[in-house]
Amino acid sequence: MNSLAAKNGLSLLLEGENVYQNLSVPQLVEKILSRNEAVLTSTGAIRATTGAYTGRSPKDKFIVQEESVNSKIEWGPINQPISSEIFDRLYHKVLSYLKLQDELFVFDGFAGADSRYRLPIRVVNEFAWHNLFANQLFIRPEEDEKDSGQEPFTIVSAPNFKADPAEDGTNSETFIIVSFEKRVILIGGTEYAGEMKKSIFSIMNYLLPEAGIFPMHCSANVGQEGDVALFFGLSGTGKTTLSADPKRKLIGDDEHGWSSSGVFNIEGGCYAKCISLSEEKEPQIFNAIRFGSVLENVAINEDTREADYDSAFYTENTRAAYSLDSLDNIVLPSIAGHPNTIVFLTADAFGVLPPISKLTKEQAMYHFLSGYTSKLAGTERGITSPEATFSTCFGSPFLPLPAQVYAEMLGKKIQEHNSEVYLVNTGWTGGEYGTGKRMKLEYTRAMVQAALEGELASAELKTDSIFGLQIPVHVPGVPDGVLVPSETWADYGAYEAKAKQLAEKFKHNFTKFTSVKQEIADLGGPLV
Structure with missing residues (x-):
C-alpha cells in the first residue's frame, strides 16, 4: 500500500455523511456534551478522563520500516521497527472500524508557525473531545491558508479499537505507528490525547533537520528589547514557571524550531501539567483554562463543577490543553529572532x-x-x-x-x-x-x-x-x-x-x- 492508496482509503471513509470536518469550538463542545464524552466545568472548559492510559505508552510506539527511512532512523527501544505488512493490515482494520462509527471528526491545520517550514496536518478522530484537543494544540489555518497544496500528515485516532498482539504484531492493545512514506500516524487502544501532540513533534524532529532546522523540546520567550531565550528541562525542573515571565512575551511552552531566521513555535497551543495549579503561582495558565480548553484527568467537584487541581485522584499527570490566544502575554505569530x-x-x-x-x-x-x-x-x-x-x-x-x-x-x-x-x-x-x-x-x-x-x-x-x-x-x-x-x-x-x-x-x-x-x-x- 503506497501513500496514494492509503490516502484513497481514508478519503472514501471521510466522504460519509457522518463525518464532521473542522467544526468550530462551540460546535465541538456541543458534540462532546451530547455524546457524554466529557463534562463542562465551572470555567467553561470541558473535562475528560482517559481510563487506564493517563500518559504516553512508549513501549507501544513504532516506526514502519520503509526504504526511505531505514538508514536514517535510530532504531531501538524508543524507535521500534514494525513491518509495512503489519501496518497495512492494521490500518485497514482501523478504517473498517471507523466506518462503523456513528460520527467522526476531522481537523485540518498546521504544525510550525513559520509558513516557510510548516507541515499541513489532518487529524481524524473517533472522539469529539480529541478533535477539540487538536483544535487547541495545533495551528488553525486562516481562510487563505486552507489549501496549502501539500499532502498532509494524517493522524488516524481510534481509541476504542483494541489491537490483538498475537494477530496484529503489536506489544499490547495499544499502538502508535508512524509511516513516513504513507504520511500516516495510526493511533489506537489509548484515550490519552497527548499521543497525538507528541507524534506530530516526533514527525517534525525527523523532517526539520532535513531542511537544516534544529527542532527543540523547550519553551521560549522574548524580552522587551527583542532578546530571545530558550528553556530546556525535564518535568519538575521549573521550565514552565521560569519561562512564564510577566516582563517577557511567550513564544511557546514546549516545541520549537530554530531556522536560519530565528525560532518559531511548532504548535498553536499549550499542554500544561496542572497538578497543584493555582492562580497565585501560575496565573497565566490558571486563567487560560476557559471555554474551549480541555482538562484531562482533572478531578472536579460534581456539584459545582470546579476543578480540584490539588487532587491526583486519576493521576498526577493532570493536563490542560488551551490555545495560545487564551494567553495575554504572547508573541503572535509565534516567531522571533x-x-x-x-x-x-x-x-x-x-x-x-x-x-x-x-x-x-x-x-x-x-x-x-x-x-x-x-x-x-x-x-x-x-x-x-x-x-x-x-x-x-x-x-x-x-x-x-x-x-x-x-x-x-x-x-x-x-x-x-x-x-x-x-x-x-x-x-x-x-x-x-x-x-x-x-x-x-x-x-x-x-x-x-x-x-x-x-x-x-x-x-x-x-x-x-x-x-x-x-x-x-x-x-x-x-x-x-x-x-x-x-x-x-x-x-x-x-x-x-x-x-x-x-x-x-x-x-x-x-x-x-x-x-x-x-x-x-x-x-x-x-x-x-
Whole structure:
C-alpha cells in the first residue's frame, strides 16, 4: 500500500455523511456534551478522563520500516521497527472500524508557525473531545491558508479499537505507528490525547533537520528589547514557571524550531501539567483554562463543577490543553529572532551541581546530550531515594534520528549566533534531598534574570573541581555562598563523595554516544 492508496482509503471513509470536518469550538463542545464524552466545568472548559492510559505508552510506539527511512532512523527501544505488512493490515482494520462509527471528526491545520517550514496536518478522530484537543494544540489555518497544496500528515485516532498482539504484531492493545512514506500516524487502544501532540513533534524532529532546522523540546520567550531565550528541562525542573515571565512575551511552552531566521513555535497551543495549579503561582495558565480548553484527568467537584487541581485522584499527570490566544502575554505569530540565551534546567536531588554555571559550546553539547535531572523518592513506585535520570536532548522519546544529529545542530547554532548557555540547578543545596533544602525560587529567578540580561556574559568565573563547570563568583541578588555547592555542605567529605557518585553516573550514561567527537566526551563532561 503506497501513500496514494492509503490516502484513497481514508478519503472514501471521510466522504460519509457522518463525518464532521473542522467544526468550530462551540460546535465541538456541543458534540462532546451530547455524546457524554466529557463534562463542562465551572470555567467553561470541558473535562475528560482517559481510563487506564493517563500518559504516553512508549513501549507501544513504532516506526514502519520503509526504504526511505531505514538508514536514517535510530532504531531501538524508543524507535521500534514494525513491518509495512503489519501496518497495512492494521490500518485497514482501523478504517473498517471507523466506518462503523456513528460520527467522526476531522481537523485540518498546521504544525510550525513559520509558513516557510510548516507541515499541513489532518487529524481524524473517533472522539469529539480529541478533535477539540487538536483544535487547541495545533495551528488553525486562516481562510487563505486552507489549501496549502501539500499532502498532509494524517493522524488516524481510534481509541476504542483494541489491537490483538498475537494477530496484529503489536506489544499490547495499544499502538502508535508512524509511516513516513504513507504520511500516516495510526493511533489506537489509548484515550490519552497527548499521543497525538507528541507524534506530530516526533514527525517534525525527523523532517526539520532535513531542511537544516534544529527542532527543540523547550519553551521560549522574548524580552522587551527583542532578546530571545530558550528553556530546556525535564518535568519538575521549573521550565514552565521560569519561562512564564510577566516582563517577557511567550513564544511557546514546549516545541520549537530554530531556522536560519530565528525560532518559531511548532504548535498553536499549550499542554500544561496542572497538578497543584493555582492562580497565585501560575496565573497565566490558571486563567487560560476557559471555554474551549480541555482538562484531562482533572478531578472536579460534581456539584459545582470546579476543578480540584490539588487532587491526583486519576493521576498526577493532570493536563490542560488551551490555545495560545487564551494567553495575554504572547508573541503572535509565534516567531522571533535567534536566541541570545539558552538555559538548561535540572533539579539535582544530590545537591552537588552549581545553582548556575556558564557552559562552553562543548559543555552545552555534552549536557544537552545528557539531559540530566533527578527522580525523587515517592514519585514512582520503587523509588526510595533520589535517582538520576537522563533524557537525551531533553526529549529522547521524540527523537527519530541519532542524538548526535541534534547535538551537532545545537553546537553549530551556538557558534553561529554567539548564544550564551547556562546550566541552572533548581534542585537541592546544602545537602542531598532529605538533608539539604530546595534552592529558593527567588534566587533561581535572580540567576536566570542575570543570565538573560547579559550580566554574566563577562562575569568572573571559578572552575568546579569535579564537574569542570564554570561558576560565576557573584550574581546580583544571590548570596555568594550559595553559588558554590561544596561551600553549602557542612561536611566537605560527604559532598565530595556524593558529587563523584553523580559524576560517574554522567560518565556511564555518556558511553552510549559512541559517535560523539572525543573533544565533547572529554572536555564537556564531568571530571573525576
